[in-house]
Amino acid sequence: MNKIKQCLSAIPIVRAVILCVLIAATTTVAAQEDGDSAAAPRTRHFSVGIMAGLDRNYHIVNMSYMADMKYDKFRTGTAFGIRLGYSPWKWLSFNLGAVLLQKNYHMDHVFQYYRLYYSLPTTTTNEYINVPLEMKLSVGRTVKIHAFGGIYGGYWLKSHRKGVTYSFSNDREYTFDDDVEFNDKRDNRIDKGFTWGAGLSGKIKDRVEVGAEVRWYYGVDDIQKPYMRNLNPRYNTTITFQAVVAYWL
Amino acid sequence: MKRFTLVAGALAILAVSLVSCRKEPLDMVNPNSRICKSYLQQFETVWQGMDQGYVFWDKDTVDWDERYEKFRPVFEAFDARPANNPVTQSEYWEAYTGLFEGLLDHHLTGRFYTAKGIPRGACEAWVSPGQNDYYHPTGISYERSLQLDILQKKAIPGTYLESDPFSYAPLDFPGSYFCLIKGKNEGELIAYFRFTNFYIMQLYAYHSALPNSYTAQAPIKAFYGPRYNEGITAGAGYANNDSVVGLIIDLRGNGGGSVADLEPIIGSLAQSDTRVGYTRVKEGFGRLDYSAWSESIVKCPSLHLNKEKPIVVLADVTSVSCAELATMLIKSLPNGVFIGERTYGAVGGLYSGGSTNVYHDLFYGGCFGDYDYFDNGPDPYSDIFSYYVYTSTFHMVDKDFNDVEGVGVKPDIEIKYNRKRLESGYDDQLDRAIRYIRVGH
Numbered sequence: 001m002n003k004i005k006q007c008l009s010a011i012p013i014v015r016a017v018i019l020c021v022l023i024a025a026t027t028t029v030a031a032q033e034d035g036d037s038a039a040a041p042r043t044r045h046f047s048v049g050i051m052a053g054l055d056r057n058y059h060i061v062n063m064s065y066m067a068d069m070k071y072d073k074f075r076t077g078t079a080f081g082i083r084l085g086y087s088p089w090k091w092l093s094f095n096l097g098a099v100l101l102q103k104n105y106h107m108d109h110v111f112q113y114y115r116l117y118y119s120l121p122t123t124t125t126n127e128y129i130n131v132p133l134e135m136k137l138s139v140g141r142t143v144k145i146h147a148f149g150g151i152y153g154g155y156w157l158k159s160h161r162k163g164v165t166y167s168f169s170n171d172r173e174y175t176f177d178d179d180v181e182f183n184d185k186r187d188n189r190i191d192k193g194f195t196w197g198a199g200l201s202g203k204i205k206d207r208v209e210v211g212a213e214v215r216w217y218y219g220v221d222d223i224q225k226p227y228m229r230n231l232n233p234r235y236n237t238t239i240t241f242q243a244v245v246a247y248w249l
Numbered sequence: 250m251k252r253f254t255l256v257a258g259a260l261a262i263l264a265v266s267l268v269s270c271r272k273e274p275l276d277m278v279n280p281n282s283r284i285c286k287s288y289l290q291q292f293e294t295v296w297q298g299m300d301q302g303y304v305f306w307d308k309d310t311v312d313w314d315e316r317y318e319k320f321r322p323v324f325e326a327f328d329a330r331p332a333n334n335p336v337t338q339s340e341y342w343e344a345y346t347g348l349f350e351g352l353l354d355h356h357l358t359g360r361f362y363t364a365k366g367i368p369r370g371a372c373e374a375w376v377s378p379g380q381n382d383y384y385h386p387t388g389i390s391y392e393r394s395l396q397l398d399i400l401q402k403k404a405i406p407g408t409y410l411e412s413d414p415f416s417y418a419p420l421d422f423p424g425s426y427f428c429l430i431k432g433k434n435e436g437e438l439i440a441y442f443r444f445t446n447f448y449i450m451q452l453y454a455y456h457s458a459l460p461n462s463y464t465a466q467a468p469i470k471a472f473y474g475p476r477y478n479e480g481i482t483a484g485a486g487y488a489n490n491d492s493v494v495g496l497i498i499d500l501r502g503n504g505g506g507s508v509a510d511l512e513p514i515i516g517s518l519a520q521s522d523t524r525v526g527y528t529r530v531k532e533g534f535g536r537l538d539y540s541a542w543s544e545s546i547v548k549c550p551s552l553h554l555n556k557e558k559p560i561v562v563l564a565d566v567t568s569v570s571c572a573e574l575a576t577m578l579i580k581s582l583p584n585g586v587f588i589g590e591r592t593y594g595a596v597g598g599l600y601s602g603g604s605t606n607v608y609h610d611l612f613y614g615g616c617f618g619d620y621d622y623f624d625n626g627p628d629p630y631s632d633i634f635s636y637y638v639y640t641s642t643f644h645m646v647d648k649d650f651n652d653v654e655g656v657g658v659k660p661d662i663e664i665k666y667n668r669k670r671l672e673s674g675y676d677d678q679l680d681r682a683i684r685y686i687r688v689g690h
Contacts, residue, residue, distance in 0.1 A: 061533075062274030066613045069532070109532070111611045122532075122541070166612075167543040168528040168598035168643045169508045169574065174543035183307070186537040194270075220270040224535060229314040230300055232534045233272040 044207070044248040045087055051099065051213075052080040053242030059105035060235040069109045077102025077125070079240040085136075093136045095148070100157075101217075103128055103236045118173065122163035124180070130154035130217060132195045144211075146199045152217060154191035156182075185227050191236075193219040201244065209246045214239065277301070277534060281609040281617040284633055288336070288363065291634040292324035295359070295618075296348070302614040304529075304597060304644040306536035308652055309353045313536070320348050327363075335365055338372040345374040353655045354640050355379030355595035356570065362627040362635040371629060379595065379655065387668055389502045389567050393445070395671040396501065397426065400441070400679065404428035430497075433687035438492045443499035444514070447506030447571040488518075488554055495559040495686030498579060501589065501678070505570025508598070515575045517553040518560055518582065522546050525578050527650065528598055528643040531614035545645070547578055557584040559689070561682040565666055566657065569593040576658045577647055586685060589678050590665050591657035597641025608642060615642030 056074040063069050081099030102125060109120040134150025159180035167174040182189060195218070201211025217238040224234060280298030285291040296317055306313070323344050327336045345361050358377045366372040385392065401409050408429040426443040488496060496518070516523065527542040562579040564572060564587065573592040579585040600608035601616040602624075609617045616639050622628075623637035646652050662685070664678045 060271075062277070064274075064277035064534070065279040066533070068611075069613070107532075113611055161541060163541070165540045165543045166530065167545060168645070169511060169525060169545040169547060176541040176543065178541055183537055185307075186535065218270075222272065228300070228536050229317060230275055230297065230534070232275050232277065235271055 046249040047085040047087065047093075047209075047246045048249065049083040049085065049244050049246035050081070051083060051097070051242040051244045053078075053240055055079040055101050055103075055238050055240040057103040057105060058237040058239075059103070060233075060237065062232050064232075068111045069107055072106040072108075075104040075106050075123070077104045077238075079238075079242060081130075083244070083246070085246065091138050093138070095132070095134050095136055095150075097130075097132045097134075099130045099132065099240070101128055101130060101238060101240060102126060103238050118166065120164045120166060120173065122161055122165070124159060124161045126156060126160075127158040128154050128156055128191055130191065130195075132215075132217075134195060143200060143202045146201065146211075146213065147196075148198070148215075149194070149196035152191075152193060152195045156187065156189040156191060156223070186224055188221060188223055188225045190221060191219055191223075192221050193217060197240075199244070201246070207248045209248065211244045211246070212242065213244060214241055275534075279610070281606055285636070286364075286632065286634065288324040288327035288365075288634065289321070291361065291363075291636055292320065292348075295361070295636055295638060296320075298617040298638060299640070300536065301534050302531055302609065302617060302640075303352075303354065303536075304531055304539075304614055304641050305353045305654060307539075308644075308654070311351050311353075316348055320344060335367050336363065336372065337367055338374075341366060341372045342374040342376075346376050346378075349376045349378045352378050354597060355382070355593060355655055356597055356599050356639060356641050358639040360623050360635075360637050360639075362622065364632045364634055371627065373627065379593075382594065382655070383566055383591070385566060385666055385668075389504075392567065392666075392668075392671070393502045396499075396676050396679070397443075399671070399674060399676040400426070400428060400443075402674075403430050403679070403683070404441075405431060405438070426499075429493075430683060432494045436492055437494045438490070439495050439497060439683060439686050440488055440493045441497045441499065443501075444572075445503055447503065447508075447510035447514070447575070493558070495561070496554075497561045497563060497679070497682045497686070498575070499563040499679070500568045500572040500575055501563055501565050502567045503564075503569070503572035503575075504567075505572050505595075508571055508574065510571065511575060511578065512548045513550055515578050516547040516549050518579060518585075519547075519549045519553065520557060522549050523578055523581060524648050525574055525581065526596075526645055526647040526653075528645045530612050530643055533613075539644070542646075545574075559686050560585045561685050562587050563589050563678055563682055564592050564658070564660075565589045565678070566591060566593050570595050570599070573653070573658050574645075577653070580658065580661065581648055586662065587658065587660045588662045588664055588682050588685065589660050590663055591659055594653065594655045594657035595641075596645045596653050596658075598643030598645055599640070600642045601639055606637075612642050615640055 055077045057077060058074055059071055061071055063071070079099055079101035081097055083095050083097040085093050085095045087093035104123065104125050106121065106123045111118050130152045131154060132150055132152040134148045136146050136148035138144045138146045159182065161180055162177040164173050164175050195215060197213055197215030199211050199213025201209050203209050219236045222233040222235065224231060278294065278297060280294050283294045285294055300313060330336060341363060345359060349357065349359055357379055358375065361374045363372055410427045425445065428441050430439040430441055432439050523546065525545045525547055528545050529540045529542050532538050532540040560579055560582060562576050562585065564576045568576060573596045576587055576592055580587040599615060602620055606616060606618065606620040609615060618637035619635050620637060622635040623639065627635055662681060664681050667677055670677055
């Protein structure tokens with residue numbers, strides 16, 4: 001029974017690997033069809049880059065009958081990082097990055113108690129480091145168009161929350177602005193999932209390339225550990241909008 | 250471009266295929282409003298209600314998932330019983346007692362009713378796991394009568410008063426008591442106040458017989474109840490009179506009440522606002538989903554003790570809930586000391602009541618179920634399996650973030666309850682309080 005469960009849980013990963021192989025095979029064939037220039041080996045294979053921009057996090061949580069607790073669909077944060085690239089051909093490269101990004105969310109608990117109306121918002125700022133490993137495919141000459149996909153691993157570094165809560169003995173609202181202490185039993189600080197996106201770039205100097213990209217980080221790990229029987233899952237999907245500067249070595 | 254189209258298409262397929270990598274959300278049921286028609290449904294609802302709304306999961310040692318595995322088959326078997334072999338009262342009681350056994354919340358009380366079973370076609374279970382803890386062998390009213398008999402002998406003649414803002418109240422609560430006791434030196438006095446509950450503000454507000462019931466005078470009337478008719482100046486004078494060198498606030502046998510009493514009555518003993526502790530509520534379905542901690546500050550009203558004097562709070566295991574908060578507050582004052590024995594340990598703030606038990610659906614935690622049933626009993630003609638779980642809405646810790654739930658507030662000077670001594674005419678706790686004020690330690 002456990003073996004079956006393990007096989008089932010591995011299906012998404014297997015599927016992703018198969019699709020990556022298919023993509024590679026498809027693009028290789030396409031490149032060969034495309035002629036000699038695209039498939040030709042390039043003179044500079046390695047690049048380093050820096051990325052900086054903003055992100056929008058979508059925190060997925062089912063609040064069911066707790067209808068007065070409303071989560072914002074998206075919350076803005078920042079993202080910046082570095083990237084190492086290896087490019088065997090002009091049309092294909094492999095990137096390994098390290099990105100510090102925020103996966104923030106906002107919840108507003110609104111209710112009426114006797115004649116008093118309460119709005120108790122909480123903004124949670126979460127700092128993550130994500131390490132994406134991806135395959136990137138490019139077309140174009142002066143301005144290149146890129147599409148990329150891969151996997152990422154990550155770690156939840158820090159959590160902070162700020163807002164207003166209800167104070168029992170005072171019947172009043174209470175403002176807080178605190179770092180959140182991670183709970184070893186509850187918080188799953190390991191983050192992993194898939195990443196994909198697209199972008200544009202162009203060379204401004206012989207070795208310097210600048211560009212912009214939009215990227216999805218699709219977490220497949222619940223941010224909570226399976227510490228209770230009826231656990232309602234919570235996930236993050238983060239979209240980053242980044243400017244990229246790369247230097248070819 | 251052909252290549253790019255192929256790549257983009259393949260990536261799009263990849264993206265779409267990954268959407269199913271996540272677990273589906275669970276179907277959650279609001280335990281506050283579910284109509285149950287079977288033993289199993291009632292059990293599932295009660296278990297879920299506690300699972301989602303109980304505020305002590307990060308401190309409680311009970312394995313709630315294990316309880317589910319253990320008791321689900323029991324309730325399932327109840328449903329499967331033939332009509333000629335219905336569930337008995339003791340079986341039903343044992344099942345719910347076992348389910349709740351050992352839970353930390355000392356407010357926790359569950360009332361459960363089955364439309365089937367015996368006797369007389371229906372049985373009912375009340376469970377209060379906290380009550381299995383430390384308790385006094387005698388009843389509160391017996392203890393109180395012994396203590397008051399002794400107090401009257403210590404009171405300066407003519408000063409003993411039984412305040413009875415409650416004598417015409419709809420609730421049969423005893424009121425508050427007052428007397429003056431001799432201090433160490435000639436002319437020095439100790440003011441003694443006893444509050445046997447904290448429903449004082451509610452009752453003042455309730456009673457149209459008292460004018461200005463929610464004005465600034467009301468707190469003063471409440472605190473200085475025995476002499477409220479003498480006005481603010483005279484009433485406050487008892488505590489603020491220079492002859493009074495110390496105060497004893499006796500909260501033994503005080504079963505709690507409304508926190509609305511804390512500010513006007515206990516807050517007036519401080520020189521400024523006092524932080525009693527911190528509270529938090531549940532904020533989601535996870536057992537460990539909590540809001541941020543918020544400070545519990547008890548405000549100091551404008552009319553308060555005009556200078557610091559020694560204040561002794563007397564409390565014991567019969568001091569519950571709001572009485573424990575009051576004890577925490579006085580203990581935290583620089584001139585406050587707690588004499589007696591540990592309090593009961595039910596300090597979690599709690600909102601309960603109303604025909605729809607509206608509080609649960611405001612805070613998504615604490616008490617849930619049919620409050621009418623809890624308050625008025627079952628409808629014997631209904632086929633509904635009624636339930637109500639009375640449990641804390643707020644997790645409370647003291648000002649140093651120590652958990653006091655199930656532990657109680659610990660005294661600075663411990664003097665244990667002694668029934669034999671009381672029956673012999675000695676109240677050791679009161680004597681120690683008087684000595685503390687007379688001697689200073």
